[in-house]
Amino acid sequence: KAGVTQTPRYLIKTRGQQVTLSCSPISGHRSVSWYQQTPGQGLQFLFEYFSETQRNKGNFPGRFSGRQFSNSRSEMNVSTLELGDSALYLCASSFVGLRQETQYFGPGTRLLVL
Amino acid sequence: KQEVTQIPAALSVPEGENLVLNCSFTDSAIYNLQWFRQDPGKGLTSLLLIQSSQREQTSGRLNASLDKSSGRSTLYIAASQPGDSATYLCAVDQTGANNLFFGTGTRLTIIP
Numbered sequence: 696k697a698g699v700t701q702t703p704r705y706l707i708k709t710r711g712q713q714v715t716l717s718c719s720p721i722s723g724h725r726s727v728s729w730y731q732q733t734p735g736q737g738l739q740f741l742f743e744y745f746s747e748t749q750r751n752k753g754n755f756p757g758r759f760s761g762r763q764f765s766n767s768r769s770e771m772n773v774s775t776l777e778l779g780d781s782a783l784y785l786c787a788s789s790f791v792g793l794r795q796e797t798q799y800f801g802p803g804t805r806l807l808v809l
Numbered sequence: 810k811q812e813v814t815q816i817p818a819a820l821s822v823p824e825g826e827n828l829v830l831n832c833s834f835t836d837s838a839i840y841n842l843q844w845f846r847q848d849p850g851k852g853l854t855s856l857l858l859i860q861s862s863q864r865e866q867t868s869g870r871l872n873a874s875l876d877k878s879s880g881r882s883t884l885y886i887a888a889s890q891p892g893d894s895a896t897y898l899c900a901v902d903q904t905g906a907n908n909l910f911f912g913t914g915t916r917l918t919i920i921p
Contacts, residue, residue: 699852728908730911737913738898738909738911739911740908740909743908751908753908785852787853797843797855799855800853800855802851803851805850
């Protein structure tokens with residue numbers, strides 16, 4: 696069974712631009728979560744989607760948004776990029792997102808904002 | 810707000826030694842605690858998940874314990890190997906809906 700895939704793996708953008716990252720969960724998984732990892736703040740939860748609905752949201756500004764499609768694939772969008780948005784963005788999937796489930800992480804998308 | 814701390818931030822031990830990594834959290838109202846490893850430039854690999862009602866979980870050379878009342882968890886690695894070199898992260902789930910609070914990690918180096 697294929698793991699969680701994320702595209703693109705690397706991305707370079709300039710301040711003010713917007714970016715869209717994609718995540719394909721493991722087949723059969725319907726819950727997708729997104730995390731941001733930076734050297735200063737560590738890993739922080741962005742949001743979680745289940746059945747095309749956002750169920751949970753972390754403490755990030757509205758410039759960060761996401762969506763989930765009927766096939767459970769998810770995208771996250773960051774508008775008006777800032778230098779501080781440079782990070783590794785990780786997505787994770789699980790069957791239904793219940794507490795006894797393990798989350799499976801993708802390799803991440805490394806975003807550099809210049 | 811939940812805060813998760815991991816000490817030490819970095820650890821180097823000779824191959825073959827047993828070692829313990831520590832994780833502490835400030836709010837004991839958690840659903841579960843997970844240990845992950847992260848290799849450089851890679852995503853996270855789940856190692857062990859302990860439900861709030863459990864005291865420990867074991868997988869091969871790894872054993873994780875949870876003391877919810879004191880807000881502590883340990884990851885014990887037996888007979889360490891160079892392949893164990895990675896950053897180890899603990900994370901707590903407070904909502905039961907995959908909203909994980911991560912620790913800052915312990916960078917482990919096993920010296921051959």
